């Protein structure tokens with residue numbers, strides 16, 4: 001065997017190291033390159049003196065050609081992903097662009113074992129799945145997988161992974177940013193300040209305060225909880241509603257109150273934030289009736305998916321001041337057509353689905369997706385990061 005390196009406890013594995021790990025008794029997973037395969041071997045095989053460790057790890061050098069083939073489902077450009085992400089992926093995979101795949105389908109299709117879906121946008125269709133006989137895993141970079149037909153994918157024996165941990169902070173931040181921006185009418189304020197006609201800063205309109213207001217979080221998952229942690233610093237009263245599970249631990253940690261009925265949360269909140277996945281059950285969960293329950297002074301914030309809200313009802317509610325304002329990071333479609341009525345309103349802020357658009361989140365999502373994909377390829381459990389990991393297999 002071609003041994004590249006031998007290491008013991010406390011030894012740092014160089015960034016980008018890859019290969020096979022031999023004999024790893026005890027818990028030293030923190031030392032291992034993500035997805036490194038484990039084999040047991042006789043203790044003395046790679047021992048070199050002096051050795052003060054009780055185990056040895058050997059890393060077998062792998063050539064570029066030996067790395068598993070990864071198809072990047074690009075959304076533009078060569079790879080459609082940032083250069084640093086390409087470099088990160090290249091350490092573990094032999095990258096194949098859609099263009100290369102289409103130009104040389106016969107050779108490429110056998111090589112491809114994984115597909116990387118960047119930022120939740122492109123989807124994987126049946127035709128693509130049929131042309132990839134060795135595909136084992138689709139690594140979605142992002143938490144939402146509503147753009148993927150999980151049932152169809154699983155019928156091909158392919159697993160889907162997502163990156164719920166990497167997205168949590170940046171998405172919670174955008175929720176807070178939208179809430180504050182809408183409350184304090186930041187966009188209007190900015191337009192006034194930069195207008196060439198502004199001679200002085202005349203505020204003939206007022207915002208509302210977030211401090212001590214009531215925030216209703218619909219969906220106390222990872223992101224919802226991070227929102228609650230942040231809201232606490234603003235002395236907000238926090239209500240939450242979960243469709244399936246009450247979260248007593250989180251309630252205690254952030255002092256949140258559980259509303260069994262979503263209606264109660266809608267009636268009591270000054271700000272309502274949607275942080276749920278889009279599923280057939282949550283599709284258009286906020287419609288005319290729900291908007292009608294909200295206070296006329298309340299603001300609706302959506303950082304989940306556009307189709308959680310019935311947009312026609314939202315237009316009507318905003319036009320008729322049924323609610324004060326809305327702040328949306330997600331809409332349907334994305335982007336909205338230029339003549340969409342939502343774009344004509346002044347009591348709305350819309351951002352172009354930028355929940356994870358930070359240098360740090362993009363990097364962490366790629367790292368999490370890589371670790372997930374390598375785990376599946378190596379037949380290992382998906383890394384847990386201390387909480388429930390997500391892997392869709394539909395029993396396969």
Ligand SMILES: O=C(O)C(=O)CO
Nearest residue numbers: 142143144167355356
């Ligand atoms: O991770 C996702 O699914 C997102 O949409 C982040 O905004």
